Amino acid sequence: MLSKTAHLSPSKQLAMNYFRVAIVLFGAQLLFGLLAGLQFLFPDFLYNVLDFSVNRMLHINALVVWMLYAMLGSVYLMLPDETGIDHPVAIGLGKLAFWVLTAAVTVVVLVYLFIQIGPGKESTIWFINEGREYLEAPRWADFGIVVVVLIFYANVFFTYMKGKKTGIMTVMVADLLALAGLYLAGMFYTDNISVDQYWWWWVIHLWVEATWEVFVGTLAAYGLIKVLNAKREIVEMWLWIEVLMLFGSGILGLGHHYFWIGTPEYWWEIGALFSALEPVPLVAMFVHVLYDWGKEQGHVQAEGKRTAIKNGPAIAWISINAFGNFLGAGIWGFFHTLPQVNIYTHGTQFTASHGHLAFFGAYATILIGMMYLGIQESYGIERMKATFKSKMAIVLITFGVVGMTVALTIAGYEQVLVERAELGAGWQAYFTAQNLPWYIQAQVWREIMGVVTFVGFVYLLWDLLTIGKKEAAAE
Amino acid sequence: MAKNNASVWTSIRFWRRSAAWVTGVAVVLLIFLTFDTMSQIRMGTDKELEQGIKRRIPAPTVINHHIDYKYDEKRGMEVPVIGKKEPFFGKEWSPKEARALLHLGKLTVQAKNCMDCHTLLGNGAYYAPDLTKAWLDPMWEKTMPAMTGKKTKEEAMAEFLMHPGQYRTHARAMPNLKITPKEAMGVVAFLKHMSSIDTNGFPRGFSKVIKEGKTGGTYAK
Numbered sequence: 001m002l003s004k005t006a007h008l009s010p011s012k013q014l015a016m017n018y019f020r021v022a023i024v025l026f027g028a029q030l031l032f033g034l035l036a037g038l039q040f041l042f043p044d045f046l047y048n049v050l051d052f053s054v055n056r057m058l059h060i061n062a063l064v065v066w067m068l069y070a071m072l073g074s075v076y077l078m079l080p081d082e083t084g085i086d087h088p089v090a091i092g093l094g095k096l097a098f099w100v101l102t103a104a105v106t107v108v109v110l111v112y113l114f115i116q117i118g119p120g121k122e123s124t125i126w127f128i129n130e131g132r133e134y135l136e137a138p139r140w141a142d143f144g145i146v147v148v149v150l151i152f153y154a155n156v157f158f159t160y161m162k163g164k165k166t167g168i169m170t171v172m173v174a175d176l177l178a179l180a181g182l183y184l185a186g187m188f189y190t191d192n193i194s195v196d197q198y199w200w201w202w203v204i205h206l207w208v209e210a211t212w213e214v215f216v217g218t219l220a221a222y223g224l225i226k227v228l229n230a231k232r233e234i235v236e237m238w239l240w241i242e243v244l245m246l247f248g249s250g251i252l253g254l255g256h257h258y259f260w261i262g263t264p265e266y267w268w269e270i271g272a273l274f275s276a277l278e279p280v281p282l283v284a285m286f287v288h289v290l291y292d293w294g295k296e297q298g299h300v301q302a303e304g305k306r307t308a309i310k311n312g313p314a315i316a317w318i319s320i321n322a323f324g325n326f327l328g329a330g331i332w333g334f335f336h337t338l339p340q341v342n343i344y345t346h347g348t349q350f351t352a353s354h355g356h357l358a359f360f361g362a363y364a365t366i367l368i369g370m371m372y373l374g375i376q377e378s379y380g381i382e383r384m385k386a387t388f389k390s391k392m393a394i395v396l397i398t399f400g401v402v403g404m405t406v407a408l409t410i411a412g413y414e415q416v417l418v419e420r421a422e423l424g425a426g427w428q429a430y431f432t433a434q435n436l437p438w439y440i441q442a443q444v445w446r447e448i449m450g451v452v453t454f455v456g457f458v459y460l461l462w463d464l465l466t467i468g469k470k471e472a473a474a475e
Numbered sequence: 476m477a478k479n480n481a482s483v484w485t486s487i488r489f490w491r492r493s494a495a496w497v498t499g500v501a502v503v504l505l506i507f508l509t510f511d512t513m514s515q516i517r518m519g520t521d522k523e524l525e526q527g528i529k530r531r532i533p534a535p536t537v538i539n540h541h542i543d544y545k546y547d548e549k550r551g552m553e554v555p556v557i558g559k560k561e562p563f564f565g566k567e568w569s570p571k572e573a574r575a576l577l578h579l580g581k582l583t584v585q586a587k588n589c590m591d592c593h594t595l596l597g598n599g600a601y602y603a604p605d606l607t608k609a610w611l612d613p614m615w616e617k618t619m620p621a622m623t624g625k626k627t628k629e630e631a632m633a634e635f636l637m638h639p640g641q642y643r644t645h646a647r648a649m650p651n652l653k654i655t656p657k658e659a660m661g662v663v664a665f666l667k668h669m670s671s672i673d674t675n676g677f678p679r680g681f682s683k684v685i686k687e688g689k690t691g692g693t694y695a696k
Contacts, residue, residue: 057591119658120654125585129585129588191574191578198509240491247501248498257598266508420678426613426681429684
């Protein structure tokens with residue numbers, strides 16, 4: 001992953017740069033998650049030094065930013081293949097944007113770590129911390145992100161216009177416009193907390209439950225063609241069906257965040273209906289991946305070859321994505337999406353359990369798969385098999401995240417029943433539930449499974465750094 | 476596949492058009508609903524509050540009123556009840572002063588990153604109690620005023636916010652966030668205002684058991 005990119009097209013070289021930063025930030029996400037998880041068990045650990053709020057902010061911001069990096073990387077990776085153009089129209093600017101973004105992210109992280117908070121003034125919002133979950137990045141960085149994304153988007157759009165216009169790239173170009181535009185909804189300040197959260201959800205929900213999901217659909221389509229030689233017509237038809245179902249359910253599914261924030265009651269019905277439909281496309285995506293795999297495998301076996309798979313680790317991660325997306329985003333989301341349930345589960349560890357499995361299943365998995373595709377090309381490997389380290393990474397990370405999810409689900413159940421249903425929320429109710437042995441036991445298991453995930457990450461990093469050389473030599 | 480389709484179900488054109496239409500209709504509906512919701516959740520005016528006109532989000536001067544959270548038979552949930560006037564930090568706040576105080580409070584809540592430990596309207600992190608109805612929490616009635624040596628709820632809250640490490644109620648304590656006395660008043664105003672928002676009954680049965688003292692069994696008083 002570190003070298004051997006010289007012969008790649010400029011677009012793919014830039015993709016590898018994005019992947020390199022992404023994997024570092026992924027590590028940071030896990031480290032700060034471990035620190036925050038430890039504070040549930042030892043509340044005095046780093047108290048008043050690196051408080052839970054700081055660790056948690058770094059945990060979720062590193063998550064979002066590494067995913068965005070890996071997403072930009074994935075687009076630059078597929079751009080030459082889909083458009084037939086190796087030099088995106090403004091590749092120089094694209095490279096500059098990468099370094100500007102990376103410098104900005106570094107400054108933001110240092111400010112989060114060492115300044116942490118500011119006085120209750122506009123200047124804090126502009127220069128230190130915006131204090132809105134997931135969108136903590138100060139306003140100056142927001143504008144920086146907008147500029148960088150505009151450069152990126154212009155590059156992709158004009159390259160698309162100049163080259164071939166495949167179905168995959170058409171969906172990608174349209175989806176990226178929506179994705180980038182939605183970020184603007186989070187860039188203003190208001191004293192009205194309900195209006196604040198209304199627009200905040202436009203960014204968060206319409207990213208992770210609409211535009212990011214469609215993005216994943218395009219990556220899966222591209223990945224299946226690359227890894228299995230899947231037939232483009234079938235893949236692209238499925239992609240349009242997925243877009244139909246994802247946007248058809250996900251856009252108005254936004255209503256399930258508008259049950260309790262001061263918004264009118266009609267959101268109960270709208271949010272419940274459309275968000276309940278959100279798992280449907282995820283089933284379709286799951287079926288699609290396994291169907292194509294089986295079909296292509298059947299074709300090559302008929303020709304007397306052993307396997308259709310050209311990239312072992314990538315197909316493994318894409319398959320985990322297909323199942324993890326359905327399980328984490330679909331099932332775990334559906335668990336608590338109806339208002340009749342959500343009035344008790346809203347704002348409990350139940351949400352955290354869903355968040356962990358969904359972000360992993362829907363996004364982390366396929367983005368890791370894209371990194372393996374990038375490495376395969378960097379080293380010009382015809383058929384890249386999974387190594388022992390690839391397999392250890394897959395097993396440990398998946399087992400670790402599922403373990404954390406189960407632990408947090410149990411903590412969530414306990415919290416919902418004791419704190420909410422039995423005691424009716426409030427300060428004392430909250431701590432009564434937090435101090436129960438079953439809750440603490442669940443938090444212990446969450447931390448253990450977090451360590452398992454981290455060990456898996458070490459294997460992943462090690463594999464990404466070595467697999468290219470090893471497999472190239474083997475061929 | 477593109478040409479001479481045996482069936483519309485295998486036509487890419489059909490699915491592409493359907494995807495565009497469904498997305499378009501969903502977006503139009505969302506925009507329409509957003510306009511309606513925005514008109515319903517704009518902050519009420521001081522005049523509406525004076526005249527007793529109910530708004531989902533009342534004017535900042537609601538901090539001059541007593542606020543309660545009562546079960547409404549018809550809606551089947553608890554709703555905020557805005558009552559008679561009561562002093563807030565020992566005085567009645569003019570519309571201009573109340574607005575400025577709420578502004579300072581909201582800014583402070585963001586500047587101190589409250590949302591990465593607490594939840595506001597149920598959104599945020601899960602390391603500390605939900606603050607949606609914190610103003611109405613029974614802990615502020617007697618326990619915390621006694622602990623901080625303050626006479627009123629708002630003074631106890633402000634004192635706690637400035638020196639949280641001194642008033643630990645559990646092993647998990649709030650860190651020192653260098654909140655100034657003025658900022659603390661702002662945050663308390665923000666919390667009082669938030670407790671007056673109509674949240675469709677969230678949280679349900681707020682502190683009911685503790686309030687009524689009928690925990691039963693092992694915890695019976």
